[in-house]
Amino acid sequence: MTSQRKIIHVDMDAFYASVEQRDNPQLRGRPVAVGSPRERGVVAAASYEARAFGVRSAMPSVTAIRRCPELVFVPPRFDVYREVSRRIRAIFFDYTPLVEPLSLDEAYLDVTENRRGLPSATHIAEEIRARIREETRLTASAGVSYNKFLAKLASDQNKPDGLFVVTPQMGAAFVASLPIGKFHGVGPATTKKMNALGIETGLDLRAKPLPFLQMHFGKSGSYYYGIARGVDDRPVRPDRIRKSIGAEVTFARDLLAREEAVAALAPIVTRVFTHCEGARISGRTVTLKIKYADFQQITRRSTGAAPIASRGELEAAALALLRPLFPSEKGVRLLGVTLSSLCPAGGSADPQLSLAV
Template sequence: MGFDFPLRKIIHVDMDAFYASVEQYDNPELKGKPVAVGGGSKRGVVSAASYEARKFGVRSAMSGYIAQRNCPELIFVKPRFDRYKEVSQQVRKVFFEYTDLVEPLSLDEAYLDVTENKKGNPSATLIAKEIRQKILDKTGLTASAGISINKFIAKVASDYNKPNGQKTVNPEEVITFLEDLDIRKFYGVGKVTAEKMYKLGIFTGNDLKTKSLDFLDSNFGKSGRYYFNVVRGIHLSDVKPHRIPKSVGAERTFSENLSSEVFMLEKLEHIANELERRLKKSKIAGKTITLKIKYSDFTLQTRSKTLPYFITEKALIFDSAKELLYQQQLQNSVRLLGISLANLNTEKKKAPTPKDNEPLLVQLKFDF
């Protein structure tokens, strides 16, 4: 089976347990031991966990208390973001040796389009292998990679042989790969969505493929078309060298839970001030403001409103957040507040996508 759109050679590179690996590399005494970055205090949250810690169920975003309970021998290390950024820049220099089409997703992962590359190497698989070796030589850290015809499949594939491995999904293997894929491994399908899919009898890509676009639209809204497309190998998003953020935000976790809106106003004002600073630094404005509330039981709630005009000023951000805070009664005491601005003045209209029901054409030979 073939595809009726141009194929590309996309690599997704993902550093292995990046923050924790940097700490283990810089401090050899931590090598081979369960390490958690962050999360050391009573109210702390784990930012990253080494593979040794993950064996005990320690994960990022887990409370330090639960992490310590799961792994009594866990070693907590304070995050050093300046150091992580420094190593990340070394890694990106390696990427640019091969292509200028590099789209960073965070400090520790990026997409690369190597369809045409600076080395003139026709094999994306060999390029990925070279890149991983150069990263190891320059930083002492390992990376994993996924290689395929689009960003979606490359990202899914990069998880397959972690740590320190890679997986290539060749064009002729794409459909079978997606049909056999556990729905939980589909990028964009979280825990809640996976449970909903299970109830609808969708457990694999093949199950998903049997559902019509109308069925997926009615059950998953705007995401329905995305699921319909990706399971057929259709994901036309380009690698964007200058990735434009869809939202800008700031948040704070408190040392003690807050139980009254009155006590939260001062905190919200500080958050609004930080958000204004970030917006002005990036020369960005937005219309949709969202208040994020994380309760003491870790349940998360968001409240949003869209203004008829773009804003960046602290006063307008704070007033809108205050209105959202008082919009409805709190469900519990609060451990975290955040404010974000979306619907930014940087967004562009999306280009139309091909019709979803067009037939697949004969596959051209494509050396991976």
């Protein structure tokens, strides 16, 4: 190809937890969770030492402690994380104006044309990682490729503190070898559906014709058809504005009692609010999504007069939408919470900034 893009995906390593370990030497080398150890607390981030025990973000704290009794909990310091993120983005902008943040700790960069006039995206990624280490005393992993999908996948290959490059010659073969559950943008529910259709790997996905994928996955079918071949034409969008932030969970077993659903809702709410707080945004409209065991899907929505100001407010709004739906004759297989009518925290409810969750 004559005009191949050069895309870098930079992802900070265990960002919140790494900041805490950097600032408190007593935490270094120990399993650390950012969050609350309370009964209904949730892990916002886990250090690599904690991940070795199976502790993950969005996991209920009681589960995390069960897996790792030596786990050390520290409260989040979002002001600190935001300041570190600002410094990291300033490094990005030294190389290109085409920076698309996904959250405080990751971003896409298009360096096809860059401010340093450097021909090698790999060299740029190496420089960026070295500067992040020098200026913040933190490590970052990076993926380099010719599109966003592959750059995102590449950044996961050599974590932590790693760099991986997927060249145009490697793209299709690289995708073919990956389990479908590793694909960015293919969640647990879609993975399960694909597996039921005989799609276990990228190679299996590539074998399915476009009409088949469109029939089973609607508008997403064309996207899956492309990425199975290493094709992704989405540009890096520095001005990306989203209209909502949400999170959802598909459960290993159906939830039958209201008490089960209430308990399951807590970590979902925490995920949404944690990302909102980190990005300094809020919203007025709360939407609850439920998918039942028979795959019937419903949503319930409420809009307040003022933006949500705390995690407790968000949880109260979500619970108010959930409670009238019980008792139910059908089990619940999925719960989701979305916040929309977004605005900067403390501002008016006009969409300004959002974040992929």
